[in-house]
Amino acid sequence: xxxxxxxxxxxxxxxxxxxxxxxxxxxxxxxxxxxxxxxxxxxxxxxxxxxxxxxxxxxxxxxxxxxxxxxxxxxxxxxxxxxxxxxxxxxxxxxxxxxxxxxxxxxxxxxxxxxxxxxxxxxxxxxxxxxxxxxxxxxxxxxxxxxxxxxxxxxx
Numbered sequence: 001x002x003x004x005x006x007x008x009x010x011x012x013x014x015x016x017x018x019x020x021x022x023x024x025x026x027x028x029x030x031x032x033x034x035x036x037x038x039x040x041x042x043x044x045x046x047x048x049x050x051x052x053x054x055x056x057x058x059x060x061x062x063x064x065x066x067x068x069x070x071x072x073x074x075x076x077x078x079x080x081x082x083x084x085x086x087x088x089x090x091x092x093x094x095x096x097x098x099x100x101x102x103x104x105x106x107x108x109x110x111x112x113x114x115x116x117x118x119x120x121x122x123x124x125x126x127x128x129x130x131x132x133x134x135x136x137x138x139x140x141x142x143x144x145x146x147x148x149x150x151x152x153x154x155x156x
Contacts, residue, residue, distance in 0.1 A: 010143060010147070011139070011143060012114055012117070012146070013118065015143055015146050015147070015153050016110060016111050016146075019043075019110070019153055020107070020111070022152065022153060023104065027039040029152045030151075030152035030153060031149070031151075031152070032148060032149055032150070034087060035087050035149065036088025037088065037097060037099075039103050040097075040098070040099065040100075040101045040102065041099055041101075041106075042149050043103065043107055043109070043110045044101065044106050044109065044110075045090065045149070046110055046142075046149060047106070047112070047113040048094050049091060049142065049145060050110070050113040050142050051113040051116060051117075053117060053125055053127065053142070054117055054125065056125040056126075057091065057092075057093070057125060057127065057128045058091065058093025059093035065129065066127075066128075066129060066130065066131035067131060069129075070127070070129035070130045071131060073129065073130065074127075074129075074131075074133070074137070074141070077144060078140060078141070081140075081144070082144055082147070082148070083145060083148050084148065085148065087148070087149060091128070092128060114142075117139075117142070
């Protein structure tokens with residue numbers, strides 16, 4: 001029987017540290033091909049989802065979805081160590097992403113969200129699709145989410 005080794009994504013804190021060092025690179029070197037947003041919008045989106053895992057997401061999918069399809073997707077992503085989702089999918093109920101926000105401000109917001117998340121010791125808010133996640137699961141899922149949107153960070 002053949003065993004495939006799953007390479008976990010870099011840690012969330014490592015990715016944001018890399019981001020600080022890589023902001024001068026061209027956007028195309030950081031963003032996933034086919035990304036629907038510019039770098040600032042992508043960073044805003046990632047900051048929103050990390051922050052919402054602490055403060056609560058604006059809208060949740062129905063309980064049946066979270067307990068079936070969402071729970072299965074979470075298990076698959078965590079097992080694979082990578083996720084695949086629509087790169088232009090905004091967080092339902094979140095404020096619109098500002099295409100004109102300077103990248104440095106969007107990056108600072110992302111780093112603030114990671115700090116908020118890292119210091120959080122209480123149970124996390126329900127994820128809109130996956131439902132209940134532990135801190136470790138959220139940390140891994142957030143890292144995978146960043147790598148999917150910004151594969152250039154994983155390659156840095």
